[in-house]
Amino acid sequence: MWHILGAGSLGTLWATRLARAGLPVELILRDSARLHSYQQAGGLTLIEHGQPQHYPVPAQTPDHRQPIQRLLLACKAYDAANAVSQLASRLAPGAEILLLQNGLGSQDEVARAAPQARCIFASSTEGAFRQADFQVVFAGHGHTWLGDPQNLQPPSWLADLQHAGIVHDWSLDILSRLWRKLALNCAINPLTVLHDCRNGELQAHPAQVACLCSELSELLHTCGHSAAAENLHDDVQRVIQATAANYSSMHQDVRQGRRTEIAYLLGYACDAAQRHQLVLPHLQALHSQLLAHLAARGLPSH
Numbered sequence: 001m002w003h004i005l006g007a008g009s010l011g012t013l014w015a016t017r018l019a020r021a022g023l024p025v026e027l028i029l030r031d032s033a034r035l036h037s038y039q040q041a042g043g044l045t046l047i048e049h050g051q052p053q054h055y056p057v058p059a060q061t062p063d064h065r066q067p068i069q070r071l072l073l074a075c076k077a078y079d080a081a082n083a084v085s086q087l088a089s090r091l092a093p094g095a096e097i098l099l100l101q102n103g104l105g106s107q108d109e110v111a112r113a114a115p116q117a118r119c120i121f122a123s124s125t126e127g128a129f130r131q132a133d134f135q136v137v138f139a140g141h142g143h144t145w146l147g148d149p150q151n152l153q154p155p156s157w158l159a160d161l162q163h164a165g166i167v168h169d170w171s172l173d174i175l176s177r178l179w180r181k182l183a184l185n186c187a188i189n190p191l192t193v194l195h196d197c198r199n200g201e202l203q204a205h206p207a208q209v210a211c212l213c214s215e216l217s218e219l220l221h222t223c224g225h226s227a228a229a230e231n232l233h234d235d236v237q238r239v240i241q242a243t244a245a246n247y248s249s250m251h252q253d254v255r256q257g258r259r260t261e262i263a264y265l266l267g268y269a270c271d272a273a274q275r276h277q278l279v280l281p282h283l284q285a286l287h288s289q290l291l292a293h294l295a296a297r298g299l300p301s302h
């Protein structure tokens with residue numbers, strides 16, 4: 001049984017694909033009010049290539065008593081540890097938690113909240129967004145890497161993902177992948193917020209991007225992830241070009257007055273630099289400017 005916490009963008013994308021492959025799925029929603037809204041909606045809707053498909057996936061609240069063997073955690077990084085704490089007493093011996101959160105830091109928080117569980121980290125290039133409550137658009141097909149830095153053996157349920165058409169690979173160095181994605185995010189997303197621009201418009205600020213890439217590479221080397229530092233600047237420029245017309249996820253969050261995952265992205269990078277007594281003036285200035293920008297809009301710094 002797949003228990004999926006969070007019926008947002010990625011939770012819906014995973015739940016609907018697993019359910020249509022005939023696999024047993026149970027959603028865990030925030031509380032009885034959310035469960036009631038879900039029951040009114042009658043299930044999840046996934047919109048692919050403009051075509052909506054409806055999936056009446058069963059749902060429950062965290063206080064349900066059913067034991068959990070496999071949990072897909074599909075909430076934001078800042079909600080992850082609390083969400084898992086609520087479910088800790090339901091986790092069966094040998095339970096596994098699959099973590100879809102972007103950035104770094106929430107994985108350690110979850111591991112502390114559920115020390116008895118095996119935590120499997122994911123890094124995905126898939127894209128989805130909520131069009132309405134319980135209605136999600138599958139916006140970008142991509143790839144998901146999964147891995148467990150503590151145990152390199154792949155779990156047996158990867159076959160379920162194959163079955164469900166979730167394109168994935170088992171990674172023997174998932175931390176490096178997460179660090180690389182974090183570095184790409186730090187070099188692009190905060191600048192798009194501060195310049196209030198689409199990704200492609202960062203081509204007008206080449207020196208700023210280059211300085212950030214150089215400091216981020218230094219950080220990756222110091223943190224023992226040299227592979228993640230390789231050609232970082234080239235990759236950042238490639239992403240800026242390939243996604244030129246897009247607004248970054250952080251830009252969209254700020255524009256819509258939503259809390260960002262800054263503490264698990266740029267905030268995490270700056271904390272790591274400080275732990276290693278590394279002085280990265282451009283990265284630290286960017287962090288201060290972004291925090292001030294968020295504070296001016298009444299958005300949290302964590």
Ligand SMILES: NC(=O)c1ccc[n+]([C@@H]2O[C@H](COP(=O)([O-])OP(=O)(O)OC[C@H]3O[C@@H](n4cnc5c(N)ncnc54)[C@H](OP(=O)(O)O)[C@@H]3O)[C@@H](O)[C@H]2O)c1
Nearest residue numbers: 006007008009010029030075076077079083101102127128
């Ligand atoms: N969306 C993407 O394309 C994408 C791509 C790659 C990575 N990611 C990462 O994936 C993670 C999830 O992102 P998302 O876009 O799917 O977020 P999202 O659409 O905001 O969905 C998060 C869901 O978690 C639910 N939730 C939070 N706390 C909960 C709790 N205690 N119990 C039950 N449900 C809870 C929320 O419930 P409510 O509906 O009640 O608020 C919401 O439905 C983030 O770290 C994001 O950066 C997303």
